[in-house]
Amino acid sequence: MASSADTAGEGSHGDGDGETRRDFLMLATGAFGAFGAAAAAWPLIDQMNPAADTLAVSTTEVNLEPIKPGQRVLVKWQGKPVFIVRRTKAQIEAAGKVDLANLPDPETDAKRALKPEWLIVVGVCTHLGCIPSGTKHGELKGEFGGWFCPCHGSHYDTSGRIRKGPAPKNLPVPAYEFLSDKLVKIG
Amino acid sequence: MSDSKFKNPIVAWIDYRLPVFSFMEHELHEYPTPKNLNYWWNFGSLAGIILVIMIVTGIVLAMHYTAHTAFAFDSVERIMRDVNYGWLIRYVHMNGASAFFIVVFIHIFRGMYFGSYKSPREILWILGVVILLIMMATAFLGYVLPWGQMSFWGATVITNLFSAIPIVGDSIVTLLWGGFSVDNPTLNRFFSLHYLLPFVLVGIVVLHIVALHQHGSNNPIGIDTKSPQDTIPFHPYYTVKDLFGLGVFLILFFGFVFFAPNFLGHPDNYIEANPLVTPPHIVPEWYFLPFYAILRSFTADALIYLPISWLMSAKLAGVLAMFASIMVLFILPWLDHSPVKSARFRPLYKQFFWLLIIDCIILGICGAKPAEAPWTYIAQAATAYYFLHFIVIIPLLGFFEKTKPLPTSISEPVLKGGGGSSSAASTKPMEKA
């Protein structure tokens, strides 16, 4: 069956024209198949991205009422630590006075804190992801009175900016808004 | 290195040190294959591809699945609802299991029809039966993981099979469960083993292929290849034929995945497992139905049980019969001692082959039916026939069957183009389409 159909359909094989057509069909089929394989790979990769329920739970509300001046607390947001500091006047002043020219990642303190009294930063060292110490009582706060990362010795100031050590960036400020004077929504 | 057969210098450099390219060249490209293989020979490579699909989707599913009785059902539903493309991956894995069995069953029956288990391919066949056994174990373990009602009660019923073993049976069941019923420890170990066994399967598949390549494929005529005229290189001829077959398979497969993903499943498995409520009608997945029918055929009053009733309980007899229905395949190469391989030249064997197929389908139907008359009697008769086929009919055929004359070479009937034996002519359309 096949042999007669083949000869009828394609004429004599082996001549130049048949060869080109054969090459073209093979190339086209190969390209088409490769496209299909690539398309099939995407779901297998994309499944590792955050799932719909993970994306939906991306905000945390924090009651600021019990935090006293000078106190630092740690809350969890999107699985990461967030440092919330109720800064004293002296700390705010110290953060505001810094000469931006000396900073590895220049940012004004006013830009980093919506309300000067409250500093909210993600507590993940921008070097390689350790959690800097300095939030709990008695922990090392580093040379600039902010935080100190014990993994590779990065020092952060009272605005969470990098001052010394291998970290390239300031501690990131998450998106947040004050729902009321004493209630903040992070994310 | 200069005499390397590879033009690409990087390939040649690697191959000189690690001969993977030579190996592939030898086993995939040059590998001489009989030129007359028909489309029934597509199902081996197809099964291999499905195994890869199952492993890939399975690894991905394991990234989201939680093997704990309190979370398993919900984690599967989270995959279906929240994980990106999770529903697609799970439906592919779920229907992939069914597809795997369809393809492997066809592959096995092809081997039976064309006598592929005969010398010198006995070990090749035995490895295949081992693959079937591991597949069945893996499929059973996997079906428990979604922790639906059928998962739970299927696990309960199947693990209880081992309680039929005299003296140590109950201890073995407790050992399998890791407790006093199917519970969290059971689910956890089932997940572990379900992840492990497919890789064991890969190892045995490799041996299966090594054994295959030792003497090459059998073929529809069932006589050995004699000259280079009888063979063609595997690549490109059979690679492209296998790819075309894969395309046809994928169309059917994705038809199920996208438009009837639960057609072969059971609604009860969308109810979370409840150890205090048994569903009114427990059935295994479709691919276990014939075996399930054999298991249930052995009741205290069954005719097939009476001759051995002095020896063991009906429960034990059922369990042994179910395992024996697969074990008998191990010795098939010696039960069938006819010198002729292909059923094309064995007119009687061909009839009995189709009777066996019908018998297996009847067993499957009986397995799906409730255990009541007339289905129990039909199942008992079909079970008896199943064993009769292998233990009595096949050996007798070796003595009494008058086979048709064999062609002298594979090329002969092909060259004659429709001449030769009538059965060869009738199968012509299947070849080289």
Added chain:
Amino acid sequence: MRKYLISVAAAVSVAVLASSSAMAAGDAIKPPKQNWSFSGLFGTFDRGSVQRGFQVYNEVCSACHSVRLLAYRNLMDIGFTEDQVKKIAAAKEVTDGPNDEGEMFQRPARPSDRFVKPFPNEQAARAGNNGAFPPDLTLMTKARVGGANYLHALLTGYKQPPKDKKLAEGMSYNLYFAGNQIAMAPPLSEGGVEYADKTKATVSQMAHDVTTFLAWAAEPELEWRKRMGVKVILFLLILTGMLYGVKRKVWSDLH
């Protein structure tokens, strides 16, 4: 071999028919087939129907039945706006906590929360329902033989029991329920809800709508799945056609 193919195909179709009829067999009669917007190759959920169905669930069924696998945010997939979803969620209370004093507390639900269950656990549900447990409805259309047709038939299948049939106390007679005795009293009554879009709330209409809603709840991926399926099958048909061409060309050398 064609002869054999035909016989195998025939045997397989017999097996499939037999097994499907085995699945459908039971005490109750077969539910009549309804016309569903989501059936067929290109089926989609009728947005009006599925939203009305949510209203029926919310105002009637949710008194006893949970749909615990759904989250309020999912309602955006059937055409509710974000603000509507926030309002729907906020009308329910969920338990959260512990707070800084170590106490659990109640707060309004958010779109990210799963649907609030009417009873905290099975025991409470049984205690409140004459010993019967109202099952979770999220997967109901997948978890019953007959699916959506069965659900619709059950909701509209309440009848006066035949004279010779004795019902246990608190039970109702239903044509389509296995055993015909169901603990759920007829849940739908003419005009039981008032549809915002002025659709007449007959029992049959409400049953149709709530079944559509539950079909969506069970298979929220259905529309996406079918759309993707059409594309994938078309792609594979073309690819396989091309492969067939390549195969014929390659093999034509041999003849």
